[in-house]
Amino acid sequence: MTTTGYLAVSIGLALIGVIAAFFVGRFTAPRRPKAPEGLTVADLMQRIVQDSHDGIVVLNHFGDVVLHNPRAEELGVVRNNRVDDRARKAAEAVRNSNEVVYVDVSPPEGTKGRQPAAVHAEVRLLTEGFTVVDASDESEAVRLEKTRRDFVANVSHELKTPVGALALLAEAVLDASDDQDEVRRFSAKIMQEATRLGVLVTELIALSRLQGAEKLPELSDTEIDVVINEALSRSKLAAESVNISITTDEPSGFVVPGDRSLLVTALTNLLDNAVAYSPPGSPVSVSRRLVDGHVEIAVTDRGIGIAEDQQGRVFERFYRVDKARSRATGGTGLGLAIVKHVAANHGGEVKLWSLPGTGSTFTLRLPAAATEPNPTLVPTGAGDSGGEL
Known part of the structure; x- marks a missing residue:
């Protein structure tokens, strides 16, 4: 070996020793175990650096x-x-x-x-x-910080609208205190805005809970038929007000490990979304089936549909396909985000098929409980979300 080669080797060994001292200093412990036989401290530190x-x-x-x-x-x-x-x-x-x-x-x-x-x-x-x-x-930390900033900005904007409306309406009531008809009219609007504000706060709390702000309850066997019936009950009034009938397939007996309250909330949000974006008098249907060990609950409407370039964003918080319609129906823009997180917290997912001018099918897909019946005995044609509206 040449003199230059010896010098390079010496410098390399010296640097490894210096790096070893640097990292040993950062990770100093009161007692250090001896290095495995045949390995020096420099060897161990070099491995730490290489695998860091x-x-x-x-x-x-x-x-x-x-x-x-x-x-x-x-x-x-x-x-x-x-x-x-x-x-x-x-x-x-x-x-x-x-x-x-x-x-x-x-x-x-x-x-x-x-x-x-x-x-x-x-x-x-x-x-x-x-x-x-x-x-x-630091990609994840930066992404989370951006998400937090966006969330705070969106929440501030969304809260400002009903709060500002309440202040203006209260002022209008005071000005019209001698006119009982006007007082009743403004009072009804105050009630509407207060309800909207309450729904927004409730959904913000639910979303915060789903994203890990607090521990979720233990999952237990939950009957899908019960979840569907309760969600239908919650959405009945909104559907009847616009002459929309919601039909369902036959009870299935399917069971999933889940939290009943969260699943009812998710399905109710899908139904409310279908009703809000459908023309009066059009049908909405709910179907269920068992596919590959998963229970799929499909909500299908014949509404305005969603353009392909917007389908990836509909599950974002505060995103609205039709802002004017959302304002008219009192939507918060959080419903589908909640559905996505409920599905994720149950080990499942929510899928979307949609065609503008034709309608949409949202499918909540959840792992089935081990007690499910043999899938060969379950018809698979009902509730197919592949585009048959």
């Missing part, structure tokens, strides 16, 4: 990559053995100030390949002339 969930990069005083683990390439911090320019500049600042620098090294928009949306790195001095970049994938 974070991207680790060591740079020399020129900003060149001396060592890096595979995760650094996965996060895009190192490409073609060159470190991201933002990390290199941060490393230069660290060498000048000897202070830790935090830098955003997220991939630029439009980057090809599967890359995380947000990567943040901590750059610190490793030893004289050398710096270490410790990068982590």
Whole structure:
């Protein structure tokens, strides 16, 4: 081996020792177990670095990559053995100030390949002339923070409308205190807005609960026929007010592990949605069947339908296909989001088939209980959500 080769090996071993000391310092414990026979502490630390969930990069005083683990390439911090320019500049600042620098090294928009949306790195001095970049994938945290901000903004907007209306109506009642007819008219509107506000708050609480704000109840065997009957009872008044009849297939005896109250809420939301987006006098149907160990409850309407480019968004909070119709019916934009989370919390899903001008079928698909009857004895034609409206 040449003198240059010996020098390179020596530098490499020295850096491994320095990295080992760096990470041992970060994870120091009162008592350290001995390394397995045949492995040194440097070997163990090298394995930790190589297998780390974070991207680790060591740079020399020129900003060149001396060592890096595979995760650094996965996060895009190192490409073609060159470190991201933002990390290199941060490393230069660290060498000048000897202070830790935090830098955003997220991939630029439009980057090809599967890359995380947000990567943040901590750059610190490793030893004289050398710096270490410790990068982590913060995509989920950034997504959740954006979701939280959007949620707060949407809630604020949605609450402002009925609250503002209540204030104006109360003022109108005071001004018309001598006119009993006007007082009754404004009072009815106050009741309407108060009801809308109550529904919104109730659905916000339900959605918060479903998203983990509190522990969900234990799932128990729940009869789907009972769930359907109770949901029909809740939606009956709204359907009758617009001359819509809701028909169902025969009772099935299907059972699922679930929370009855949540399942009734989800199915009621699907029925209310079908009624709200259907023309007066049109039919709505509910059917159930057993497919591949799952109970499917399909709600079909002959309403306005949903365009293909909007079908992926209808389960988002506060998203409305027809905002004017939603305002007229008092919709909150949370109903389908609640359905999606109820299904997910039961190990199931909700599927959608829709065609503008023809109608829609929402199918709540839930794992069946082990006590279900033999599927070969159950007709599979009823409630097919494949587009037969």
